[in-house]
Amino acid sequence: MHRSTPRLRALAALPFVVTLAVYLVLLALRYDRLPDTLATHFGPEGGRADGFTGRTAFTAVSTGLLLALGAGWTFLVRRGSLWGAWATAGFTGVLLVLLVRDNLDATDPAQVDSPLTNLLFAGATAALLGLAGWGLTRLVPRDEPAAGTGLPDAPRLPLGAGEVAGWSRATASRPLTVLAVLALAAAPAVLLLAPRPASLLGLLGLVIGLPGLALARVRVTVDRRGLTVRSALAPRPRARIPLDEVAGANVRELDTAAVLAEFGGWGYRVRAHRTGWIVRAGETLVVRRSSGREFAVTVPDARTAAALLNTLAERHGKV
Known part of the structure; x- marks a missing residue:
């Protein structure tokens, strides 16, 4: 990216x-x-x-x-x-x-x-x-890859030479889920009952509700393929970072002020130097890519995910 x-x-x-x-x-x-x-x-x-x-x-x-x-x-x-x-x-x-x-x-x-x-x-x-x-x-000049891997100081999950491991957790935002459901529920009523052109606003409910529901509930997985973040309700949208693009993973605590300041709000957010799938405040897995950009996703037990991702990325780099 x-x-x-x-x-x-x-x-x-x-x-x-x-x-x-x-x-x-x-x-x-x-x-x-x-x-x-x-x-x-x-x-x-x-x-x-x-x-x-x-x-x-x-x-x-x-x-x-x-x-x-x-x-x-x-x-x-x-x-x-x-x-x-x-x-x-x-x-x-x-x-x-x-x-x-x-x-x-x-x-x-x-x-x-x-x-x-x-x-x-x-x-x-x-x-x-x-x-x-x-x-x-x-x-437009291409981004230069960041120097170094940044892995030595990051947390690790000890694994034997022949051991394999995977980690997966689901997380959701109740406010985003409620807003998406309300938008979807209101859309048919507006389309059918409101006079034109006001009835076309019902389409806005679909435009907001369907993506909102897909983005509000996510599943985060770390395994031999790298990091995968996808909607818990559908195969798309999905974000994937393969192991050879992982320069390091760590954990941060994001409060509401940090979410607004760094990502501009909740949902799937794209900023100048970072991308985030932010569904709530709290424990956040932050992955630095080899391009220098960061990807963040709020998920419980993010420390285990970061440690396993660092271990798998380091092992992948030695293959």
């Missing part, structure tokens, strides 16, 4: 800034030609309109979508995924521009259609911009 340097973040934000600027200029120039209600969703049969949104709501939602996608890519981007930021900006921007074009001067939104060529054109634009983003990665 690579650090989100200021240059990398600027390159990730650039396509969204340009896309948003072009889109807002288009809306300003064509706003009076848009109907009060726009066709915003199209069925599979001939691309006929089957979903509609008010002009003001559409402007707010589409602008917010570009801002949210841009912010997400800017803060979470890695060197190897820069192309994804450019592809996402291109695909989303083209679809929104074509949607505005298709609705211009429409007297009956139900008669608006969106041909398949719109998706093809958006996909082609995404591919071209993805290639541009991939080419720009050469402007």
Whole structure:
């Protein structure tokens, strides 16, 4: 993994800034030609309109979508995924521009259609911009591996030459679990009972609830493959650090203030120099990778996990 340097973040934000600027200029120039209600969703049969949104709501939602996608890519981007930021900006921007074009001067939104060529054109634009983003990665220097392994001062779990061992514990966050369940429970009611476009907020419940439930309950495993952290309810999301990338493991006690200051909150967090799967305060397993980055996960009995991981990593390095 690579650090989100200021240059990398600027390159990730650039396509969204340009896309948003072009889109807002288009809306300003064509706003009076848009109907009060726009066709915003199209069925599979001939691309006929089957979903509609008010002009003001559409402007707010589409602008917010570009801002949210841009912010997400800017803060979470890695060197190897820069192309994804450019592809996402291109695909989303083209679809929104074509949607505005298709609705211009429409007297009956139900008669608006969106041909398949719109998706093809958006996909082609995404591919071209993805290639541009991939080419720009050469402007971002690679991280240099940290010197030394850092293992000598870390805790160990004594194992004989022929002995094998594994360790696994599950942990969960009750507040995150409750919030995710409430979001999932509210989503169907909002989708079915609320008038459009407010009913679309029900989708937000699904977007929050499903990932939230998956991230709130995790299982942490240390074995011959290294460290594996995955959702306790599904095979994904999952994080894995193989033994040859482990430079050292240790234990820290994180209180609420430290969680907020170092990781910005709970859940799966990506910061400039560290990544964390933080579901609560307390005992935390911290693994330093050979790249210099840290990975942290809050889990009971983290000291045993750190000791075993150090022993297995040292043994792996001697093979």
